[in-house]
Amino acid sequence: MSEPVKQIHLAAHFPGVNNTTVWSDPAAGSHIDFSSFVHFAQTAERAKFDFLFLAEGLRLREQNGEIYDLDVVGRPDTFTVLAALAAVTDRLGLTGTINSTFNEPYEVARQFASLDHLSAGRAAWNVVTSWDEFTGQNFRRGGFLAKEDRYERARQFLTAAGELFDSWRGDEVVADKDSGVFLSDPAPGRFDHHVSQFDITGHFTVPRSPQGRPVIFQAGDSEEGREFAASAADAIFTRHGTLEAGRAFYADVKGRLARYGRSRDELKVLPGVTFVLGDTDADARERAAVIRRQQVSGQTAIRLLEQLWNRDLSAHDPDGPLPAVDPLVGENLVARGRASVRQYTDPLATAAQWRALAEEKGLTTRELIIEVTGRQSFIGTPEGIANSLNEFVQSDAADGFILIPHLTPGGLDEFADTVVPLLQERGVFRTEYEGATLRDHLGLGEARSADTGTRVAS
């Protein structure tokens, strides 16, 4: 007897400020105007997606001491856009990336609880940490955090926010006109939190929100990140592109849940993926190659090379071979405000691999960069991509996907029109929303208290 098929979760990542997003295409629209967000969100909702996802950055990126100008630059404020999108959508979840370093728990908890009320239970928070003094120059607290304090602050931040979300039980607002009782509790929202990073006490202002707490996301694949996700997150935004790597990651993080008294269904694994559709496989491959060349111009190739080499390579010819000089090992001073440079843990070894590959295939610098950075995750016909996505999910490499289109705002349209109906035909994706909240869409059940592992009533 076969097991019941797993249902796929789908989300839409608004195109971001890196070279995945192609701004030079004639179809590329504004990344700032609200109309782009409306189009993108309404497409996702029309296709019955679980949620929309917004990334965040708090300082414009720099390279070689100047503002990086080759990619999309600038974005609107996360909370404000999500609250406005709540007015033009009914069911779509609204996920915002919010930093736990350059915010304080009281205000972030109040914003997410407010967003959850204003969207009738559709808010989600992708908790990220950052610690660079570069970004800290825009904020009161500055940026420095010792390495050992980074996840600790994030953990404490989330625990503190959790205490605030739970500080109203949900039965305080009586609003009985006849008796004149507005509140059943004379001191609602009481909290008292004293740990190394936060020393806060008082009363929270926002009554318990429809979901109790926003859905919690953790992004990142590090050991600390996995453990953090297993202990406290509802979903994990990962990057594993292949079936094998995805299955290994999935087994690893799901295996950590039992230690926290959690079941395997309580943490969703959602890789961020890119895709290119075509009428035939060959057509899709051709489109994918064109898009890669749009994403990696000669200038962009040099800048991406500099991010590994950690040197100014402005004079290097992108149509020639890789530089003869080795990468500079140490703190990356060339690229600032860019989290992705941290993936290069051993620059010399990576450079050696790149050189070997370039030599083997006879690639120029630009061709090599096209090959080794950001290749699309899924390339094929709607049929082929529907099959691949389903295979990933049914073989436990993922619970669903966060799709990252390369065009704003129309990059999701084709997927919504061609792939989603095929997934629905196969019975692995919803044809209508069944519940009202994002927790309902993700099958998460009621909010759970992160620090104690106990469920709290909502």
Place this chain on the structure above:
Amino acid sequence: MPGPSPAPLHLAVALDGAGWHPAAWREPDARPDQIFTAQYWSDLVAEAERGLLDFVTIEDSLGLQSSWRAEPDGRTDRVRGRLDAVLIAARVAPLTRHIGLIPTAVVTHTEPFHVSKAIATLDYVSTGRAGVRVKVSGRAEEAAHFGRRTVPSVRIEDLDSAEGLALLKDLFDEAGDYVEVLRRLWDSWEDDAEIRDAATGRFVDRHKLHYIDFEGSRFSVRGPSITPRPPQGQPVVAALAHRGEPNRLVARSADVGFVTPRDADDARSILAEIRSEQASAGRADETVHVFADLVVFLDPDPGVAAARKARLDERDGAELTSDAAVFTGTAGELADLLVELRQTGLTGFRLRPAALPHDLTQITRHLVPELQRRNAFRTAYEANTLRGLLGLPRPANRYAATV
């Protein structure tokens, strides 16, 4: 025969909970169980827009409402709890088309970088109708919510002591710095910074993005903003002022000041102080609107509003106290009063409806027609932006090279 045409006035309403009378939530048409829903706020703002009002303000604070200054009062018979005002404004923005949206932002504990991009984004999602009312927090209880600094507990009657004045100066100096950072960040992108130049591969012209390099005693901000210059260039900045330091903030930094005169003479003296500070700050040639705040109880028949206020006072167990003057009467009487007060040099009024939705509906459906009959108020929206409604030009960018 129409009388002489008075100068037109600007009209706003201040939205807060169930209205400005503590017992308003118990009125038959009140919706106290919906105060924490989007529908409640979108209905109120839609009604204000039907009345062609310039803007709504949305109250906020970083602590529970309280009749005491320093801590929660433990009362269970009044509205307690609220949602973030900026997010309420963003939630209603796509559902409205003309009315300005001015949420309150507390500037004492929050980050100017975050608030700057939030208000810039509110301006984008409303296509040019955003403002922000900046507010300081001098409450020790709210400081403890952040745990980063302590605020001395000064009783309201001691604000004129040396300690009280020092606290006020500190809070309002910080607020002035905060507004300066908001404004610099809004200008940190020139309007044409985004070039999308395929030939050179450049998305922006980095020479049109500017570091703001603000350094103050409470914070330093490098910039530029992550959000491009908003549609209005500079969203409208407003502040409520009662005495010396707040008046200086209005004069130095704001586009709109809300003041609380007891009568026409008081209004003249407040205006003189603000205009003088404005001149000292070198802003004599800039428009700074001064709106008088009034709590209003309105009913069509004479005597009804006063009786309603008495009934609400009795329910609450005390006579209504307010920093602003309290008006009870008919829409016609209020229209006469506003036109008269307009002669003092006040350019507008921010009415605080005593009960929602009743007094708001009286404003939009009765007061506004009365003012229109007196040629004192618009009969249609004449602009698409809040600055436009307030007669404020779109300002030049302080960082743009003048040609």
